[in-house]
Amino acid sequence: MRKLLRYLRGYIRETILAPLFKMLEASFELIVPLVTAQIIDVGIRTRDTGFIWKMCLVMVALGVIGLVCSLTAQYFSAKAAMGFSTALRKDLFAHISSLSYRELDAVGTPTLITRMTSDVNQAQTGVNLVLRLFLRSPFIVIGALIMAFSIDVSVAMVFLAAVPLISLVIYFIMRWTVPIYKEVQKMLDGISRLTRENHVGARVVRAFGRQQEEIREFDQADSLFTRTQMSAGKISALLNPLTYVIMNLAIVAILWAGSRQVDAGQLTQGEVTALVNYMTQILLALLALANLIVAVTRAAASGVRLNEVFDMTASLKDEAQQEIKSSFAGSRVVFSNVDFSYTHSGAPALEGITFSAEKGEVVGIIGGTGSGKSTLVNLIPRFYDASSGQVEVDGYPADRYPLKQLREKVGVVPQRAVLFKGTIRDNLRWGKEDATEEEMYRALEAAQALEFVEKMEGKLDAPVAQGGRNLSGGQRQRLTIARALVRNPEILILDDSASALDYATDAALRRALREQSRQAGREMTVFLVSQRAASVKQADKILVLDDGRLVGAGTHRELLESCQIYKEICLSQLSEKEVAAT
């Protein structure tokens, strides 16, 4: 948490003033019991009505000043806390944008979303509470103690006994219950899991006739949860009664000890009242402090999680400054002896990959899950850096390009079709900020998306819900393909992006892409990753991957002769007649 405090830097004045004003307000509150004592001891005893009026004016004045101080403090702390969270959020967002795929893989984007939203809010609440209350409560406790001692040392001894006692009770109850509540939370997660499981798997549960068993399992988890919650509740239920008893017994003791002192002329009736009031103030302050500690602990936990994100550094460096201007006539993409592994210790995901892809070529990549197909294409736009060996694009090593320039050459269609809230037009503009309508329509046509977009109300301006939820899987995939095409890329990467399309659409798409790639002056190179033999069969070159190794490269016909694994894949998916037909 401490590291995050740098985001308060722009608000140093507010950060210092807020607690100070809070303390000022608290000190006025500490004076009130003394004023009441004066009214009793002086005003009533001497029947001095003027004095009573005066004291009441003092009280009102104290109230007004207290209010002003308090409002000032609240304003400063609100400003500082919001400033803090705004700066923190901005920095965090920028930091996340700077991370490379390797780090995104490690934490997962859902985690990052939680960090950006609820953890930042939690930290903000923490800062706000600390600024407002963290000094105030201890200040009241100590201030009330000092006041008590200044009134009468021997009676104040009661305070010295009661305050630690109350603190201990609060401390032990919290120490006892916090771990149980953590346990309770875990059990609740289990209950959520069972519910989710039985919703998603409703068909299977019923197919196997297991409803009763599932209910029994749930009831068991639920009743354990209830019992644990109850045992924590039993302890928590002690907090208020116990502190109430201690405080009030202390008041009894104050009255008793006070009566001796009054009898001896050491203390007045009003002062006894003041002592009783201080006791009440202390209890309230201690209870507030306990709540505050819970909130701050939570904020601190968020702080730790946020720091974990900040501690991640991008493993990929964007160091090249100079844009490369080349009209290279050779191969579009060349891999020479490329190795890659996701973790430093883990097994390599790619090993000794060497191949070249020419301009205007359609390159099919096939292999089982985990064979390294996606990994391979991810190295081209430098989502990852090769562990060893070299990836060249248009005659230059990929890391010699500024990232932006390199990635603008490439149109990527990821496995998961991610669309963004807005219109179809907005989404296509992701590919090219200043795309014309004509360019958009051309891209939609090639991506086999024109037909359904034209049917939609508003066409290009038809709304897209968050995540593209208002579209079918196949429609989403076609739009992501159009998005990549609209930027007129030199390299198009389709990472298993046609899996939701039926065979006919898939075939039409491939035909359109082939036309595009062969257009003169453009010579787009297409990388087509797929698990379907039928999808890659027609490619100019097919790369066959198995367990991270390139086990075959060539045309369908060549590979059928030379590559056993390719043949196996084809035969497992296609009939012999289909395999033979080209």
Add this chain to the structure above:
Amino acid sequence: MKKSERIRQRETISRVLAYIRPYRLKIAVMLVFAMITVGLTLYAPVLIGQGVDQIVGPGQVDYGRLWKILLTLAGVIGATALLQWMMNLLTNQVTYHVVEDIRGRAFNHLQQVPVSYVDQSQPGDILSRIVTDVGQFSDGLLMGFTQLFTGIAAILGTIGFMISLNGSIALLVVVLTPVSLFVASFIASRTFSMFQVQSEKRADMTSLVEELVGGQRVVQAFSYEERGMERFDRINEELRTCGIKALFFSSITNPSTRFVNGLVYTGVSILGAFIVIGGGMSVGQLISFLNYANQYTKPFNEISGVITELENALACAKRIFDFLETPPEEPDDPHAQVLEMPDGSVDIDKVSFSYRPDTPLLQDITIQVKPGQRIAIVGPTGCGKTTMINLLMRFYDVNAGEIRVSGYPVKQLTRDSLRRNFGMVLQETWLKAGTIAQNIAYGKPDASREEIEQAARQAHAHGFIQRMKDGYDTWIVEDGENISQGQKQLLCIARVMLMRPPMLILDEATSSIDTRTEIRVQQAFEQLMEGRTSFVVAHRLSTIQTADRILVMKDGNIIEQGTHEELLAEEGFYAKLYASQFAQS
């Protein structure tokens, strides 16, 4: 509109009352305790005041009476604490048990709602009803209710005690307090609108973050970072501006009411002091009054908080009841028979079905399947192949016509026995969090380890299971995320293998399985189908070609049926579908 809402709210309340009925005794005790506690808490300041009255000055201390008062006070304190504790325990007990009841009932209901309901609902929605809403409902309702009750009791009690002490000061307090309430509600209404603006901005922020952080890979792929940062900065700044306002206004409620309370306190001091001077009251009684003046507004503030909490709780209750009241699956016919040892024949006789009345789907379908036959269902994505599965398993019931299994109309069979005679392997593999062995034995929990291993062997899963760290005891996390898609499929096959059902429903995976496993899955499917009537939603031509009959579906209907050769000869949709895979550029 408002009225109907109120009626609905009243309905919800009466249903809530039905749920807490079993606990009415405990609740009654709780309320009695609450009243006594409130009375005692209010009596303590009176005693303190009386105590102070015994210590007037040097030589004016009545130790005897003081001692008696202090003893009483100690007794009152002890009793208050004890009752408060017991009340807390009772509240906990009732609250948690009501939660357990309702949650259990909701989960039970989840198992009874028709599959159509499950299909239409979001998992997150049901989850939040069963987990979050139930929790909030009980917390809000019971805790809120006791707070409301004690709050009202405290207000009435305070007024009573004050009147008994001195009428005119009591009047002053009662008249001045609404000022504090007015201030609080004035601020609250202002704050509310600012909070609304803030929560709108916050929602904007969240959806932007979900989009750009969630889609970070795409952001980087399209070099969208700078454009994203611009959008982010704009919303972030807006959030800051409205956040400061919301935070500030929400935090001034406490100081402001404290200030008004201070004024009441001052008023009591003045008036009280004059009455004491006039001899109408003792100093101790003034102190009791000041004490009350301090406490009096607290229950008012609490009650206004409690009311929103209660409304929230009722809203949660409504969501739970809405779920609980979705009609369950139509129960089995009371005379339904248990399907035993079916021969494997399936007759689909003039069946019509649609999910929604306005969009007809299957119409007048007749198919006769002989024992042991293999039926392949093919067609483009979204053609309704799963509808067939839904009808055969009776996840949905036909609208017209009849399906007979082994000669029995399915409506005259218990659903359980019908379903257990079908082995089902779906494309969306579903595994439970648990060990591999538990998952394989899902349909037959008493299976021995030998039986489990044998089923795994037949499903070609034994090899990979053995290679795992804990073998058959390897723990599978929710959704089987720690094993590959192909392995999950093999486990699902083993799960069916163990049951040895006479009939099968299989949904072939379109992709996402690695080659080696793919071959194994196929072999496992073959083994499974051996001698069993099977319906296969097929994607592989090899499966289709060996089928005894192919049903070609399009737009929810069966448009062609026959063997591979027959259908090719027909030169219809199937032939086109088949040819599309040979598409030449």
